[in-house]
Amino acid sequence: MKKFLLINIWAMLIGFSLLGCQENERMLYEEKPAVYFSTVTEKDSIFYSFASGLKDEDVVSIPVRIIGTSVDKDRSISVEVDPVSTAKEGVHYKNLSKSVVLEAGNIETAINITVMNEDLKNGDVKLILNLKSSEDFDLGYAGSLKAKLVITDQLVKPSYWDMPLSLYYGAYSKAKHRLCIQLQGFDFPEALDYAVIADYMSYGRMVYSYLTQTPIWDEDTQAWITADWSPL
Missing domain, CATH: 2.60.40.1740 (hypothetical protein (bacova_03559))
Structure with missing residues (x-):
C-alpha cells in the first residue's frame, strides 16, 4: 500500500513538473520579442x-x-x-x-x-x-x-591595438599611428576585422622597414619613434 502511494505521489510530481515546463515554454515563445x-x-x-x-x-x-x-x-x-x-x-x-x-x-x-x-x-x-x-x-x-x-578629428587609439596590433606594429603612439595611415592609405576601423589580420602583418613589416631607415619625432612624448619591436 505504501509502495502504491509513493508511486502515485511520484507520478503526480512528475506530472506537475511537466506541466510547469510546458507552461514556461509557452510563456517564452508567446512573449513579445x-x-x-x-x-x-x-x-x-x-x-x-x-x-x-x-x-x-x-x-x-x-x-x-x-x-x-x-x-x-x-x-x-x-x-x-x-x-x-x-x-x-x-x-x-x-x-x-x-x-x-x-x-x-x-x-x-x-x-x-x-x-x-x-x-x-x-x-x-x-x-x-x-x-x-x-x-x-x-x-x-x-x-x-x-x-x-x-x-x-583627433587620432583615436584602436581598441584592439594592444592585442593583436602591437604584435605587428609595436607600442602605440600617435606619431606611429599617423605614419601607419600615411603608408597604408587608410586608418584602422573601429572594430577589428579578423579576415584582414594577414594584411596587418604585412603592413606592420612595412612600417617597421620604414622606421629602420627613418625614425620619426613624436611631439607628444618628445622622443624618437624607431623600429624597436620584432614584427611577425
Whole structure:
C-alpha cells in the first residue's frame, strides 16, 4: 500500500513538473520579442575619427539584435536621438532613420549613420541613440539600450591595438599611428576585422622597414619613434 502511494505521489510530481515546463515554454515563445544593442553598452563609446584626412564622410553601422525568433515578415525597430547629444543633424551626421527595418527571417540588423567632417575644430561631438519600444518590439537588456557615438578629428587609439596590433606594429603612439595611415592609405576601423589580420602583418613589416631607415619625432612624448619591436 505504501509502495502504491509513493508511486502515485511520484507520478503526480512528475506530472506537475511537466506541466510547469510546458507552461514556461509557452510563456517564452508567446512573449513579445525585444531589441537591444548587441555590441555596445551604455558604458561604451564608439569612436569615429576624421584625423586621417582621407574622408569627409563615412557610414557608421551599429548592430542591433532581438531577443526572440525570426518571422516571415519585415518588422520595425524604433530609435531616437537622446536630447543630451551634442552632434547636430545636417552638420555632424545625416541619413539617420528613426525606424530601422528588420527584414523577414533575420534576428539582427544595424542602424546606419552617415558621419561628416564638419565643425569639429572646437572638440569632439557625441551622438547618443536610444532604442524605443514599438508595435513589434519591447526593450531588451537593461544597459544595452543606449549607444554613444563620438565623432572627432583627433587620432583615436584602436581598441584592439594592444592585442593583436602591437604584435605587428609595436607600442602605440600617435606619431606611429599617423605614419601607419600615411603608408597604408587608410586608418584602422573601429572594430577589428579578423579576415584582414594577414594584411596587418604585412603592413606592420612595412612600417617597421620604414622606421629602420627613418625614425620619426613624436611631439607628444618628445622622443624618437624607431623600429624597436620584432614584427611577425
